[in-house]
Amino acid sequence: MLEETVLIEFNRQIGKDTWLMGFRSADLASLAKPGQFLMIHLDRNTKDPLLRRPFSIHRIQDRNQLMILYKIVGKGTLLLSSLKEDDPISVVGPLGNGFTISGPHERPLLIAGGMGIAPLFFIAQALNKIQKHTIKMFLGFSTSQEVVLVDQLKGLNIDLSLTTEDGSLGIKGLVTDLLDEYLRQELNKKPVIYACGPTLMLKKVAQKAITSNLRCYVSLEGCMACGLGICQGCAVKAGNSKDKPYYYVCQDGPVFSSEMIDWRAI
Amino acid sequence: MLEETVLIEFNRQIGKDTWLMGFRSADLASLAKPGQFLMIHLDRNTKDPLLRRPFSIHRIQDRNQLMILYKIVGKGTLLLSSLKEDDPISVVGPLGNGFTISGPHERPLLIAGGMGIAPLFFIAQALNKIQKHTIKMFLGFSTSQEVVLVDQLKGLNIDLSLTTEDGSLGIKGLVTDLLDEYLRQELNKKPVIYACGPTLMLKKVAQKAITSNLRCYVSLEGCMACGLGICQGCAVKAGNSKDKPYYYVCQDGPVFSSEMIDWRAI
Amino acid sequence: MVSQPDLSVNIGGLKIKNPVITASGTFGYGNELTPFYDPSLLGAIIVKGLSLKLIPGNPPPRIVETPCGLLNAIGLANIGIEAFIEEKLPSLFKNKTPIITNIYGHAIKEYAEMAKRIESVDRIAAIEINISCPNVEQGGMAFGTDPDTAAMVTDQVVKNTTKPVIVKLTPNVTDISTIARAVESAGAQAISVTNTFLGMSVDVATRQPKLANIIGGLSGPAIKPMALYLVHKVVANVEIPVIGLGGIMDYQDALEFLLVGASAIQVGTANFINPKAAIEIVNDLTDYCLREKISNINEIIGGLKTNGENHEKIGDKKNK
Amino acid sequence: MVSQPDLSVNIGGLKIKNPVITASGTFGYGNELTPFYDPSLLGAIIVKGLSLKLIPGNPPPRIVETPCGLLNAIGLANIGIEAFIEEKLPSLFKNKTPIITNIYGHAIKEYAEMAKRIESVDRIAAIEINISCPNVEQGGMAFGTDPDTAAMVTDQVVKNTTKPVIVKLTPNVTDISTIARAVESAGAQAISVTNTFLGMSVDVATRQPKLANIIGGLSGPAIKPMALYLVHKVVANVEIPVIGLGGIMDYQDALEFLLVGASAIQVGTANFINPKAAIEIVNDLTDYCLREKISNINEIIGGLKTNGENHEKIGDKKNK
């Protein structure tokens, strides 16, 4: 865990409101595990936006280049998108626990909704190196203009099924529809699920995994002030623990095994 | 008086912490008089800095290009300097009264300290067109690195004396030293003084003008929230008026005849 | 064709065509911003706070910017009520858009006297009482910090006018509900929440306060969460309409105040930053209603969705 | 060679090597930020507010950003005083840098009981009392809003410990001087000003409050001018040292508080934005003193230059 001011190497739009940013830091890259995240401060001469913003580590390249994939949803991300090559940003990380990577004989099933693809790309990279079975992935967006990274994912030797809500590309529907279908037919394959995306999507996936008795890791989001375990802002209701009523997404997560969370509270 | 979002045409450093910015607006240019100012909002996706910042109209060119000359002194001006060609800024203006231009037979004496040159350049342009006598100017900076615009001023056919406080260029000392010297020798020429610069410099100039019985116009600064006469923030103590205890720099000024101000209150 | 939404609201008997009002002290004497738009398009205009006689105001510096805020110590500078009525009022727009005068005094009888004077002026539609100023008869604490004093000021104004009386509360109190209920009982037809928060700022280089007056009032986006909380609290504690203000910069901010129950809103500091702020809020609220298929703005007022349970923490009297 | 400036200050008997302290609730249990720097380089550490028993805290969302501010409703979540002493304290840095516990209760006897427990723990150097929380025995108004209640809490803690007692005031009161004088009389050795300001925020899209708890406490740069004013006011009204906090992001902000008379400062929200904020303030204050040829930081404390006259408006008791 460290704080470093890095210079932006590139920052470009790759889809509707979707941007890819890269910067170099050998230290951060050597520490980073799939599923971990960074807290980024725009370090401009302004206190508005005030807080750092959390972003998953999307990809690591050449052992020292880190990338984040982000969507413009508010003022912080809008400001981020206005930054140019060589602009400095302060990065704190890597933060959080990261994914527990399954053994070489398991059958990983990756489920990503929208920007949920950001951390899943990194885990796909990692799984790709060790996995015997093909990695299956369900990737959903709301519309074709938002679809990104399909070619790169195929390059990772992934068996990819794409959905869009409006049917403008791939299968019409939600990624969770694909999951239902898949489990109806191939539940016996006992896939290990890795999921990231909107909270309600994760809830569906997790509840499905619990009832189907499958191992399932979800990467949650939460409102974060610090990312460091000091503000207790990022609470999420614990599903199983008696003396730990809340988990903190930044410290105990962002990756949780599905049964750890009290999904009714979400 | 209007509000317009203009695109920056250029924004470049021309001296130590000193920048020149240009943008086009036929409407603003057609209304602008020397001595008037603009309230500029950086219109980014931030509320910090919150308020507009006032800048004198420095120059008008081609009937539709306006320039401001500014110094980086805090976060607003720092942010301003980070803007690039084609970035939008919102401009309100032209504001304030502007200088009363002397008749063709008067002898104008322009006195500028530091960024005080910003509005005086515009008045020099205007005087140059109508004046019979040479325009005299005393221009002071603290050090040679800050000196800007000397060539352009000479191009306007101005008899220019330059001072720096550290003597690194021109005469060592303050512009007010030059004024003392000049008035000792040429008081009989009855120059009409136009001055802009740090408040204490203006105080010296104004008091000198008053005791020497010379017409003198000073362009004052003041802390401004609106620039429009609605906040009453930019008060300056009136020197002569009974029922008007304060003038408002944005409305009654920024240019004042020296006897209008209560200089003891400054 | 879609019909225009009805934005009109009723502020204690004063019906205004839309809920956007200018805040006192941030809109001059009413026509300074006419180069930018026609102020009669707004719901109402509240002009600069007026006192019985001209007040010169504080020495400069009177304002300083703070993070997302503006600290001011204008010192209630104004030309006096008589000069306003004689010199400014006649030149203001002539249509029916209400003009509201904001008044303050240093003693209760000054408030009463001003109310009497205003009563005879047809063009003034309502009176907003500023009770955030020091009560010189009682040690200088602001009128608005004590429920009894606040009620007495209100009572004296109400007794001397037939026009709607709006009391503008100060946020610098332990329990704003008590003050709100006191002025309601004293006859106020509406309440404005909030005036500025006390603050100061120091210039580290000179080691001097940045304001000549040392202390000032904080306004702008920085105070919005606090203002919103106070509005929510007052709404839950009185029956009369509440006008919300504090840091409103755009229509989304305005909607936050309407949702917590403000019947109208005032635009203050925003006028300085964007001279068209108030009229843009009117237009954007209209567009919002069209987009969201809201035919009457009253559908939004108080429309905050809470799970009831927590709502109780704020107020006990009213249940929406 | 220039000698290092003396940054040490005395907080009601607690001598600390520099005036930079971490604010409760913004520094975890004390060692979370060790990856970034050695916390024992700070003047003192105030840990997360502790209660007698574990408190789960509020449901999420617990935080929301506002203009230049942070609104939180953590709900005082903590592991309880016993777990802190048993599990967290032993692993904290071992040198002499004071560790201060911030405590709160829902009834006066809970405060007393915690003071007793802490008295037996050598490693804890002082107690900061949070009186901004609701007094369930008295209708839920915060202990800190009434001078008598504030004094009673203080008295009970002081009676049960020999360690210095710091009382942390709430800003949500009409007259903070009264509360400050009350806790001073009750035996407090120092006063911290200020805790957070009440606020709320609404999500216009969902029409719901952004915090599950509806109401939260505002911190960060937005509150700095108000916090500074309150510190200035309290300093003028008590003899005991005042610790200033509220929106301090860098050493210049810290200097503003020292100049108005704070004997030390706390760094809160800034820790979230820049994990090195507190240590950078220590280093930058050192550099500042060297640059300005200040050999002892006490030369700055209370060094605000005013023209006297206006100064009186704030306090009457003390003259610097």
Ligand SMILES: Cc1cc2nc3c(=O)[nH]c(=O)nc-3n(C[C@H](O)[C@H](O)[C@H](O)COP(=O)(O)OP(=O)(O)OC[C@H]3O[C@@H](n4cnc5c(N)ncnc54)[C@H](O)[C@@H]3O)c2cc1C
């Ligand atoms: C561990 C973690 C990893 C993340 N990784 C990525 C990533 O790789 N790529 C990416 O695009 N985004 C990611 N996010 C979400 C990202 O942090 C938010 O989109 C961003 O902070 C929004 O900032 P803003 O200023 O643009 O929006 P704001 O103006 O702050 O908010 C705009 C809208 O977004 C919502 N929002 C803000 N923050 C969050 C949040 N943390 N979670 C959910 N909704 C939020 C707000 O409620 C509001 O509706 C991650 C979040 C977390 C907690």
Ligand SMILES: Cc1cc2nc3c(=O)[nH]c(=O)nc-3n(C[C@H](O)[C@H](O)[C@H](O)COP(=O)(O)OP(=O)(O)OC[C@H]3O[C@@H](n4cnc5c(N)ncnc54)[C@H](O)[C@@H]3O)c2cc1C
């Ligand atoms: C009518 C008028 C015309 C002006 N014309 C020009 C111009 O042509 N070129 C130029 O460079 N500057 C000009 N100024 C000054 C300019 O407005 C300020 O330098 C600018 O607002 C500072 O903004 P900032 O955010 O960078 O500094 P801040 O962070 O706001 O302040 C930095 C420092 O500058 C001081 N300061 C801020 N505003 C003012 C002010 N209005 N007057 C004096 N000191 C101030 C502050 O006290 C502080 O010490 C003019 C000011 C006025 C009132």
Ligand SMILES: Cc1cc2nc3c(=O)[nH]c(=O)nc-3n(C[C@H](O)[C@H](O)[C@H](O)COP(=O)(O)O)c2cc1C
């Ligand atoms: C420069 C200035 C002058 C003000 N003058 C008055 C006044 O005369 N009377 C009054 O009741 N409020 C006055 N106020 C307070 C505003 O009307 C408003 O209550 C406050 O600024 C909060 O709203 P805002 O954040 O939208 O500005 C003034 C505020 C400012 C910034």
Ligand SMILES: Cc1cc2nc3c(=O)[nH]c(=O)nc-3n(C[C@H](O)[C@H](O)[C@H](O)COP(=O)(O)O)c2cc1C
């Ligand atoms: C997330 C968070 C948690 C806090 N928890 C406590 C607490 O447990 N006890 C306490 O006395 N103050 C608590 N505070 C208040 C801070 O200690 C401090 O008084 C306040 O944030 C103002 O300072 P700042 O603006 O520097 O943050 C908390 C503040 C925040 C933001």
Ligand code: FES
């Ligand atoms: S974000 Fe602060 S504890 Fe998790």
Ligand code: FES
């Ligand atoms: S700056 Fe607002 S009145 Fe002059």
